[in-house]
Amino acid sequence: MKDMNMTYKLIQVLEGQNLFFWVMLVCPLFGFGQISIKEESQIDALFNDWNLENHPGGVVGVMKSGEITYLNAFGNASLEYKVPNNNSTLFNIGSISKQFTAMGIVLLQKRGVLSVNDAVQKYFPEFPIFRNPITIKHLLQHTSGLRDFHELMALAGWRGDDYRTNEDVMRLLKMQTDLNFKPGDKFMYSNTGYVVLAEIIENVTGEDFKVWMQNNVFEPLQMKNTYVEDNNQHIVSNRATSYYHSHDKVFEMAQAYWAYTGAGNMYSTTEDLLKWAHNFYNPKTGWGQFFEALQALGGLNNGTSLNYGFGIYVDEKFNKKRIQHAGVVGGYRTFLSIYPTKELSIVVLTNFSNAPFGTRADDIAGILLSEAREKAEPFVHPVNQKEVEQQENSMELSDFTGTFYSPEIDTHYTFYVEDNTLKCSHARHGELTMEVAGPDVFKSSWPLRAIKMKRNQQGEIIGLHISTGRVKNLWFKKINSSLIN
Numbered sequence: 155m156k157d158m159n160m161t162y163k164l165i166q167v168l169e170g171q172n173l174f175f176w177v178m179l180v181c182p183l184f185g186f187g188q189i190s191i192k193e194e195s196q197i198d199a200l201f202n203d204w205n206l207e208n209h210p211g212g213v214v215g216v217m218k219s220g221e222i223t224y225l226n227a228f229g230n231a232s233l234e235y236k237v238p239n240n241n242s243t244l245f246n247i248g249s250i251s252k253q254f255t256a257m258g259i260v261l262l263q264k265r266g267v268l269s270v271n272d273a274v275q276k277y278f279p280e281f282p283i284f285r286n287p288i289t290i291k292h293l294l295q296h297t298s299g300l301r302d303f304h305e306l307m308a309l310a311g312w313r314g315d316d317y318r319t320n321e322d323v324m325r326l327l328k329m330q331t332d333l334n335f336k337p338g339d340k341f342m343y344s345n346t347g348y349v350v351l352a353e354i355i356e357n358v359t360g361e362d363f364k365v366w367m368q369n370n371v372f373e374p375l376q377m378k379n380t381y382v383e384d385n386n387q388h389i390v391s392n393r394a395t396s397y398y399h400s401h402d403k404v405f406e407m408a409q410a411y412w413a414y415t416g417a418g419n420m421y422s423t424t425e426d427l428l429k430w431a432h433n434f435y436n437p438k439t440g441w442g443q444f445f446e447a448l449q450a451l452g453g454l455n456n457g458t459s460l461n462y463g464f465g466i467y468v469d470e471k472f473n474k475k476r477i478q479h480a481g482v483v484g485g486y487r488t489f490l491s492i493y494p495t496k497e498l499s500i501v502v503l504t505n506f507s508n509a510p511f512g513t514r515a516d517d518i519a520g521i522l523l524s525e526a527r528e529k530a531e532p533f534v535h536p537v538n539q540k541e542v543e544q545q546e547n548s549m550e551l552s553d554f555t556g557t558f559y560s561p562e563i564d565t566h567y568t569f570y571v572e573d574n575t576l577k578c579s580h581a582r583h584g585e586l587t588m589e590v591a592g593p594d595v596f597k598s599s600w601p602l603r604a605i606k607m608k609r610n611q612q613g614e615i616i617g618l619h620i621s622t623g624r625v626k627n628l629w630f631k632k633i634n635s636s637l638i639n
Contacts, residue, residue: 188218188221188223189216189218189223189224189522193521193522194224196521197214197216197224197226197518197521198226200514200517200518201214201226201228201514204228204229204504204509205228205229206229208230208233208236209229209230209233209405209506210229210230210231210233210394210395210396210397210405210485210504210505210506210509211227211228211229211230211238211239211504211505211506212227212228212229212239212245212394212502212503212504212505212509212511213225213226213227213228213239213240213241213243213245213423213424213501213503214226214227214228214424214500214501214502214503214514214518215241215424215425215427215428215500215501216428216498216499216500216501216518216522217428217431217432217498217499218496218497218498218499218522219497220432220436220497222425222428225241225424225425226241227239227240227241227243229505229506231243231392231393231394231395231505232394232395233395233397233405234395234407239394239505240392241423241424241425242379242392242423242425243392243393243394243423243503244379244390244392244393244394244421244422244423245393245394245421245422245423245486245488245503245504245505246383246396246412246418246419246420246421246481246483246484246486246488247418247420247421247422247427247481247486247488247503248418248480248481248482248483248486248487248488249345249417249418249479249480249481249482249483250420250422250427250479250480250481250488250490251348251382251415251416251417251418251419251420251481252348252416252417252418252465252466252479253448253464253465253466253479254367254371254372254380254420254465255348255351255352255355255367255416255417255465256294256351256448256463256464256465256466257371257444257448257464257465258351258355258366258367258370258371259290259294259351259354259355259464260444260447260448260464261370261371261444262355262358262359263447264443264444264447267358267359268290268354268358269290270289270290270291270294271289271290271291272289272290273287273288273289274287274288274289274290274293274350274354275287277290277354277357277358278350278353278354278357280324280328281327281350282327282328282330282331284299284331284332284333284337285333285336286333286336286337287337288300288337289337290351290354291452292337292338292347293344293347293348293350293351294347294351294452294464294465295341295452295460295462295463295464296341296342296343296344296347296452296462297337297338297339297340297341297342297452297454297460298333298337298344298347299333299334299335299336299337299339299340299342300327300330300333300334300344300346300347300350301330301333301334301344301346301624301625301626301628302343302344302345302346302623302624302625303318303323303326303327303345303346303349303414304345304624305601305622305623305624305625306326306346306562306563306625306628307322307326307563308600308601308622309560309563309565309601309602309620309622309625309628310326310563310564310565311565311580311581311582311583312582313582313583314411315408315409315411316411317386317411317413318411318412318413318414319384319413319414320349320352320353320384320413320414320415320416322414323346323349323414324349324353326563327346327350329561329562329563329564330562331561331562332562332627332628332629334624334625334626334627335626336455338454338455339454339455339456340454341452341454341460341462342624343624344624345414345417345418346417347417348416348417348418348465349414349415349416349417350416351416352415352416352417353416355367355416363382363384363415363416364381364382364383364384364415367382367420368381368382374438375429375430375433375438375441376429377422377426377429377430378426379421379422379423379425379426380420380421380422380423380426380427380430381420381421381422382415382419382420383413383415383419383420383421384413384414384415384419385413386410386411386412386413390421393421394486394505395407395505396408396410396483396484396485396486396505396506396507397485397505397506397507398484398485398506398507399485399506399507399508405506407485408484408485408486408507409484410484411484412483412484418481418483419483422503423503424501424503427490427501427503428499428501431490431492431499431501432499433445434449434477434492434494434499435492435494435495435497436497447464448463448464448465448466449463449464449466449468449477450463450464451463451468465479466478466479467479471491471493471516471519472493472519472520472523472525474493474495474496474523475493475494475495476491476492476493477491477492477494478490478491478492480511480512484507485505485506485507486503486504486505487502487503487504487506487507487509487511488501488502488503488504488511489501489502489511489512489514489515491515491516491519493519493523496523498519498522498523500515500518500519501515502514502515502518549590549593549594551571551574551575551576552571553614553615554569554576554588554596554607554615555569555570555571555576556568556569556615556632556633557569557632557633557634558617558618558630558631558632558633559630559631559633560620560628560629560630560631562628562629563628565580566580566630566633567579567580567602567630568580569588575587575588576588576596578598578602583601586598586599586602587599588605591604594606594607594608594609595607601622602620602622603620603621603622603623604620604621604622605618605619605620606618606619606620606621606627615632616631616632617629617630617631617632618630618632
C-alpha cells in the first residue's frame with residue numbers, strides 16, 4: 155500500500171510538471187503575438203468585397219513575433235471552375251521575386267565568387283559596352299540606366315500579351331547603344347537589370363537559375379512552395395489563375411505571357427513569404443548577414459541617398475521602419491511589408507488586376523499598430539490650354555511626316571497628316587494619334603507617350619526621340635521609306 159501511495163504521488167508530480175510545460179508552451183501563442191478578435195474582424199472586413207459570388211480574391215497573412223496570427227483566403231482561384239482560394243494557393247509574386255534574385259547575388263559574394271562592385275562584363279562578356287561601365291550594384295539598386303525591356307518591347311511592336319523569355323530580353327539588350335542616364339546618376343526602376351542578374355548567376359555557377367535558386371535559397375530557408383517558373387505552359391496544381399478587370403466589371407483571364415526570370419515569375423504562398431519575411435528581424439541561424447546585406451541602401455553619384463537596397467525598399471510608415479515591395483504581372487498583384495522593430499510582417503496576394511493590394515496591406519498595419527493610414531492627395535498637372543492651342547496653330551504638321559527607324563529596337567513608325575491631325579502607324583500597333591504638347595513635342599497613347607522631334611541647322615526634321623516611363627530618349631532616324639522594304 156505504501157508503494158502504491160508513493161507511485162500515486164509521483165504521478166501527481168509528473169502530471170503537474172507536464173501541465174507546467176504545457177502552459178509554458180501554449181501560453182506564448184495567446185500572448186503578445188496574438189491579434190484580438192476585434193482586430194481579426196476588422197481585417198476580415200477589409201476583404202469582404204473579395205468574397206462576392208464568382209469573384210477572384212486572394213490570400214492574406216500576418217506574422218507577429220514569429221507566429222502566424224492571421225491567415226485567410228478570399229474569393230476564387232478559378233472563376234471557370236468555381237474553385238476557391240485556400241491558404242496554400244500559389245500566386246505569381248511579380249517583382250517581389252527581385253529580392254530573392256538579390257539574395258542569390260549576396261550569397262555568391264559572401265562565397266567569394268563575385269563582387270557587387272565589379273563591372274557586369276566580368277561575369278557576362280556579351281553584355282553591351284556603354285560609355286560608362288555598369289556594376290552589379292547598379293543593377294541591384296536600379297541605378298544602371300538600362301532601359302526597361304517591357305517598354306522597349308512595346309515600342310518595338312510587342313503587344314502586352316506576347317510571350318517573352320530571357321533570351322528575348324538578352325537579344326534586345328545587345329542591340330542597345332545608349333542608356334537612360336549615366337550609371338549612378340539617377341534611380342529608375344529597370345526590370346532589365348534583374349534579368350541580367352539571373353544571367354550572371356547562371357554564368358558564374360554553371361547551373362540553371364531556377365535550379366540554383368531552389369537548392370541555395372528556397373530549400374535552405376524551408377520555403378517548400380516557392381519556385382522559379384520559366385515556362386508558362388507548366389501545369390501546377392493549386393495555382394491561382396489571374397484576371398483582368400474591365401470597366402464594366404467583367405473579369406477576363408490574363409494571358410500568361412511571362413517566362414522571363416530574375417526580374418519576376420517566381421511563385422509562392424502567403425505562408426512561405428511570411429517565413430521569408432521573418433528573417434529580416436529574426437533570421438535563421440547563419441543567415442543574418444545576408445538579410446542585413448539586402449538592406450544596404452543605395453546612393454547616387456552626387457551623394458543623394460536612396461531608399462532602395464538590394465531588391466527591396468526600406469522606408470518609413472506610421473513613423474516606423476518598413477521593408478516593402480510590390481509585385482505586378484498579368485492579373486496578379488502582391489505586396490509584402492515588414493515592420494522589423496515591431497516584428498510584424500504582412501502579405502497580401504491577389505489574382506485580379508484592380509485589387510487594392512498595397513493600400514489594404516497598409517490598412518492592416520494601421521489596425522495592428524493603432525494608426526490611421528494617410529490617404530495621398532491626387533496630383534493634377536496643370537495644363538495651359540491656351541498655350542497648347544497657340545502651339546498647334548503655329549506648327550506646320552506636314553513638317554513632321556515621314557518614316558522614322560530605330561536600330562536599337564529594329565522597328566519603324568510612319569507619321570502622316572489626316573484630317574488636320576498628325577498620326578502615325580505601326581505594323582503591330584496600328585494607328586496612333588499625336589497631340590501637341592509643346593514646340594516640336596507631341597504626346598500620344600501607349601506605347602509612344604512622349605515624342606520630341608529633332609531638326610538640323612536648316613530647320614528640317616531629321617529624327618525624333620521617344621520617351622516613356624522607363625525608356626528615355628530612344629532615337630529614331632528619319633529615313634527614306636523605301637530603305638525598309
